[in-house]
Each structure stands twice: as structure tokens, then as C-alpha cells.
Amino acid sequence: MPGIIHTEKLAKRFPGHKKGEVVDAVRDLDLDVDKGEIFGLLGPNGAGKTTAMRMLCTLLVPTGGKATVAGYDLTTQAPEIRRHIGYVGQKGGMEQVATGRENLLLHAQLYRMSKAEATRRIDALIERLKLSAFADRKTETYSGGQRRIFDLASGVINAPELLFLDEPTTGLDPQSRARVWDEVKALHEQGTSIFLTTHYLEEADALCDRVAIVDLGRMVALGTPAELKKQIAGDILTVSYDTAERAEAAARLLEGNPVMLERHPIENGQQLYVDKGDEALPVILRILGQGGAAPKSVHLSRPSLDDVFLKLTGRSMRDTGEGAH
Amino acid sequence: MRDIYLITMNEIRVTIRNPFWAFSGLFQPIIYLLLFGPLLNGIAGVRGFPGGGSAIQFFAPGLLIMNALFGSGFEGFTLRDKLDSGFLERLRVTPISRLSLALGFILQTSINLVVQSILLLIVALFFGLRFDLLGALVLLVLIVLIGITMASVSYRLGLKIREGGILAGIVNTFVLPAMILSGIMLPINFGPPIIQMAARIDPFYYAVNASRALIAGHVGDPSVLSALAVFLVLSAACLAVFIRGMREAVA
Numbered sequence: 001m002p003g004i005i006h007t008e009k010l011a012k013r014f015p016g017h018k019k020g021e022v023v024d025a026v027r028d029l030d031l032d033v034d035k036g037e038i039f040g041l042l043g044p045n046g047a048g049k050t051t052a053m054r055m056l057c058t059l060l061v062p063t064g065g066k067a068t069v070a071g072y073d074l075t076t077q078a079p080e081i082r083r084h085i086g087y088v089g090q091k092g093g094m095e096q097v098a099t100g101r102e103n104l105l106l107h108a109q110l111y112r113m114s115k116a117e118a119t120r121r122i123d124a125l126i127e128r129l130k131l132s133a134f135a136d137r138k139t140e141t142y143s144g145g146q147r148r149i150f151d152l153a154s155g156v157i158n159a160p161e162l163l164f165l166d167e168p169t170t171g172l173d174p175q176s177r178a179r180v181w182d183e184v185k186a187l188h189e190q191g192t193s194i195f196l197t198t199h200y201l202e203e204a205d206a207l208c209d210r211v212a213i214v215d216l217g218r219m220v221a222l223g224t225p226a227e228l229k230k231q232i233a234g235d236i237l238t239v240s241y242d243t244a245e246r247a248e249a250a251a252r253l254l255e256g257n258p259v260m261l262e263r264h265p266i267e268n269g270q271q272l273y274v275d276k277g278d279e280a281l282p283v284i285l286r287i288l289g290q291g292g293a294a295p296k297s298v299h300l301s302r303p304s305l306d307d308v309f310l311k312l313t314g315r316s317m318r319d320t321g322e323g324a325h
Numbered sequence: 326m327r328d329i330y331l332i333t334m335n336e337i338r339v340t341i342r343n344p345f346w347a348f349s350g351l352f353q354p355i356i357y358l359l360l361f362g363p364l365l366n367g368i369a370g371v372r373g374f375p376g377g378g379s380a381i382q383f384f385a386p387g388l389l390i391m392n393a394l395f396g397s398g399f400e401g402f403t404l405r406d407k408l409d410s411g412f413l414e415r416l417r418v419t420p421i422s423r424l425s426l427a428l429g430f431i432l433q434t435s436i437n438l439v440v441q442s443i444l445l446l447i448v449a450l451f452f453g454l455r456f457d458l459l460g461a462l463v464l465l466v467l468i469v470l471i472g473i474t475m476a477s478v479s480y481r482l483g484l485k486i487r488e489g490g491i492l493a494g495i496v497n498t499f500v501l502p503a504m505i506l507s508g509i510m511l512p513i514n515f516g517p518p519i520i521q522m523a524a525r526i527d528p529f530y531y532a533v534n535a536s537r538a539l540i541a542g543h544v545g546d547p548s549v550l551s552a553l554a555v556f557l558v559l560s561a562a563c564l565a566v567f568i569r570g571m572r573e574a575v576a
Contacts, residue, residue, distance in 0.1 A: 057418055061573075079420055087418040091411025095335065097342040106335050110328060110419040138342075154415065 004193045005033035011064030012051050025051040027217045038194040040208035044317045048217040049197035057087045086160035092151040096140040100150045111158040125153045145176025165196040201305040220312045232303040235277030239295035240269035253291035328421045332429025354392050385449040386536035387509035393468045397475035398500045401483030423571040438472040457542030464539040470556035477563035481570045507533045528555050
């Protein structure tokens with residue numbers, strides 16, 4: 001069965017700031033997204049997630065490779081693709097001085113719905129998403145969470161078979177985030193395929209059937225969240241110090257010790273991958289204590305997607321700075 | 326066609342809900358009528374001064390052109406807002422064609438300009454302006470062509486330039502000399518030959534001359550035909566450039 005999204009060596013190259021310089025925002029991306037799944041692109045800011053999504057939504061023209069979206073060719077059938085997809089960008093896109101309902105009506109009519117048909121569909125959406133309390137207020141008065149749910153309503157106004165969500169919960173408070181997650185799950189249960197980008201690991205973990213981890217324009221890993229986390233054997237023990245020198249001293253003390261499977265330096269500390277965390281903890285603490293490098297704090301955790309990212313790229317997602325989107 | 330209508334109506338609704346902006350657009354020309362017009366009274370009688378010795382007959386036609394020039398010249402900022410808010414992006418993923426989107430914006434600008442110009446003509450009546458009705462109607466056509474020209478250029482720049490300050494700088498760099506050389510404020514024929522030569526390459530010079538002829542009722546004046554021809558060509562060219570810009574993937 002053909003997937004809802006298929007890409008082959010999809011690429012986007014932008015001209016750089018200096019003359020002759022180029023920026024490869026997305027390089028040789030090969031993706032296959034199945035019908036009905038929630039697929040996440042996970043990566044830090046500047047990884048190329050948004051660029052990849054904007055190409056698939058027909059907002060950016062690729063500079064290389066090919067793709068089909070919802071069964072249509074990306075380069076030659078953009079208008080057909082637009083009819084079959086929904087898209088919620090980072091900025092939403094509501095007209096500020098119009099009400100939520102008016103915005104939805106405009107969008108619905110642009111999808112070639114008659115006014116009566118559009119009104120029925122909007123009433124149903126407002127009812128289902130419980131938006132009636134503020135649907136007739138100007139969107140400039142909405143809270144971040146209210147606006148987001150309305151953006152989502154606009155994204156599904158044409159009952160798309162594939163919905164794109166670009167960082168759907170960035171900047172939202174925890175309740176609003178949970179609300180958005182619930183709605184995304186509900187859409188998924190109704191059979192909508194969902195493609196989202198996020199830099200929140202919990203989000204990818206909580207929502208996605210499969211996750212592609214991207215960094216510097218390249219896909220570095222692909223799998224279910226569980227599969228990705230399984231790449232990291234055992235548990236993770238993080239030891240932290242006041243200074244980088246003491247953290248290095250700890251690394252020297254543990255070097256070659258079989259209790260430690262793998263080690264990744266972090267700022268003023270070390271991440272140690274161990275087989276059984278509860279048994280390894282006292283052993284490691286003893287070695288460090290005897291060597292004069294007792295840590296300031298210790299943290300034992302099950303692997304997260306952040307750890308997968310760290311292992312694959314050598315950097316923590318939190319360490320990577322802001323970049324182009 | 327329905328798409329163009331939907332976009333235009335949405336933009337008109339936005340304009341109506343922002344009465345401050347609708348009024349502030351008219352505020353400047355009225356200040357000119359109130360404060361600059363009387364300054365001309367003393368010199369309007371000088372021999373060779375256009376307008377038949379009346380300051381208002383000289384200045385009001387120019388003011389209408391100025392309103393079109395400035396009002397539409399800064400439309401790029403509204404497009405900038407639409408890009409920043411994601412509004413344009415939201416529309417671009419719907420099946421609407423780029424052409425309809427561009428024409429919807431342009432149509433709204435034109436309607437806005439016609440309404441403003443009519444209001445301005447009415448205000449100018451109270452300052453003593455006398456105008457020919459047929460001439461005024463033809464003038465509205467010319468004003469719409471100017472509006473399409475300027476709005477297209479401004480929109481195209483707005484698509485390209487992210488920084489609002491730089492956008493304002495570029496627009497001002499072109500609009501200000503275009504306005505001065507058009508003879509809106511003072512007649513060009515009083516200037517040195519070099520300025521008179523420069524005015525000949527300013528399309529707005531022809532527009533202002535035509536505007537004065539039309540207000541005076543000389544619909545058949547050669548200046549009217551040349552101004553209409555100049556701006557018919559310019560507006561078509563600029564509109565094409567803007568539509569092409571909308572078709573390319575932008576911001």
C-alpha cells in the first residue's frame with residue numbers, strides 16, 4: 001500500500017548570507033509515512049524540520065529530490081495536494097480583527113464549500129471542540145491556548161486526510177498542551193494521518209507512532225519511540241560537578257571500567273550508560289569517592305529520546321542554539 | 326472569481342474594523358489642505374501659475390495624486406503584517422490560486438483609494454474647490470491605475486523585505502522625489518531647466534498635470550491621454566511583477 005507521504009532525496013538549499021555561500025536546510029531526506037499514523041520529525045531549532053514540512057505542504061519549492069503527498073506529485077500537482085491536506089503553522093494565521101468564526105468561514109469557503117455547507121461544518125467543529133464561548137470574539141482577544149485550538153479547527157476545516165502540525169504546542173501552558181494532544185489523538189482515532197514537527201521529546205514520545213530524528217538537515221534515526229530508546233542499552237547515570245576539571249577527573253577514574261558501557265561528556269558532568277542502574281550506582285559512587293571526585297549530584301534515569309539524540313549527534317538538544325527555520 | 330471576492334471582502338472588513346487607519350489615511354491630506362493650501366494663496370496669482378489663479382484649484386488635484394501615491398505606496402506594510410501573522414501562509418495552503426490572492430489584495434486597495442478620493446473631493450469642496458463631474462470620474466480611473474501601480478510595487482517589496490524600517494526607507498527614497506518632481510506642491514515650470522527635465526521622466530508629473538486638467542473639466546486635454554497611457558502600461562507591468570512574486574514561494 002502506498003504511504004501518505006513518500007520522499008526520495010528531498011532537499012532544500014538556500015542562498016547563504018554571503019555571496020556564493022549556501023545553506024543546506026534539508027539534505028537527501030527519504031521518508032515513508034503510512035496512512036493513519038502520527039509521524040513526528042524531532043530535532044532542535046535549525047535542524048530543518050520546518051523546512052521539510054513546508055516543502056511537503058507546498059509552501060516551499062524543493063531544490064532536489066522528489067515526493068508524493070496524499071498520492072499526488074509534489075512538484076506538478078501542488079493544487080491537488082492543497083485540497084487534501086490541512087496545515088497548522090507555527091504562527092496560526094488567524095486574522096486578528098476578525099472573529100474565530102469569521103476566520104473559519106473564510107478558510108472553509110476557500111476550500112470551495114458553499115456558505116451553508118461551511119456554516120454547518122463550522123458549527124459542528126465549534127461544538128465538538130467546545131469553542132462556542134469565544135467563537136464570536138475577535139481572535140486578537142484569545143489566549144494562546146484558545147488561539148491554538150482555533151488554529152487546529154482551521155487546519156481540519158476541509159476534513160483533510162493528512163494534517164501537518166508545525167510545532168503544535170510550542171509556547172503553550174501545560175493544560176493547553178494537554179488539550180492539543182487530546183485533540184490530535186482524537187483526530188488520529190478518526191483515521192487522519194498526522195505529520196508533526198516538535199522539539200519537545202515528551203511530545204514525540206507521547207503522540208507519535210514513529211519518529212524521525214533530524215539534525216543539521218539530515219535524518220539521523222528513524223523508528224518508534226520505544227525502538228529508538230532501545231538503541232541505548234540499559235540506564236543512564238548522570239554525575240554532575242561544579243567545574244569541568246572535576247568532571248574530567250571523574251572520566252579518567254572510570255575509563256576502561258567494565259561497569260560503564262559508554263560515556264558522553266556534558267557540561268560540568270558525565271552521562272554514563274550502564275547495564276543495571278540500581279546496581280551500578282553504588283559501584284560508580286565508590287570509585288569516584290575513592291578517587292577524590294565525589295559528584296555534587298547524581299541522577300539515574302531510563303533513556304529518553306534526548307539521550308538518543310545525544311548519542312547520535314554528540315550534542316544535547318537543549319545545548320543546540322537557535323537557528324534558521 | 327469567488328476567491329477574489331472572498332479575499333477582497335475579508336480585507337474590506339479588516340479595514341472597516343480598523344477605523345483609526347481609515348481615518349489616519351485621510352488625516353494627512355486634510356492637514357495639507359488646512360495648512361499648506363493657504364500658504365499658496367499669496368503666490369497663486371503670479372503669472373504662469375497653474376490653476377487659473379486659485380490656490381485650491383492648483384493644489385487639490387495634486388493632493389489627490391499624492392494620496393494615491395503615498396496611500397498605496399505603503400501597502401507593502403500590510404502585506405508584511407500578513408506574512409508575520411501567518412495569515413498569508415494559511416491562505417497559501419488552501420486551493421486558492423496565487424493570482425486570485427494577489428488580485429484580491431489589489432482590488433481592496435483600489436476600492437479603498439476610490440472611497441478616500443471621493444471623501445477628499447467632498448472635503449475640498451468646503452475649501453472652495455470647483456470640479457467637473459465627468460473629469461472627476463476620469464480622474465478616479467487614473468487614481469486607481471496609480472494605486473494599482475504603487476500597491477503592486479509595494480506589495481512586491483513587502484514580500485521580499487523582512488525589515489519594516491528598510492522597507493520604509495526604500496519606499497520613501499522613491500516616493501519623495503517622485504512627489505516633489507511631479508509638481509504637486511509647487512509648479513515645476515518655475516524651476517530651473519534641470520528640474521524641469523527631471524520632471525519629464527517622473528510619471529507622476531503627467532498624472533498631476535492630467536489631474537488639474539480633469540478637475541478643470543478639460544477631459545480631452547492631451548495631458549489626460551498621456552497620463553492614462555503611462556499608468557495603464559505601468560500598472561499592468563507592476564501588477565505582473567507582483568503576481569509573479571506571489572507565484573514564487575515566498576517567506
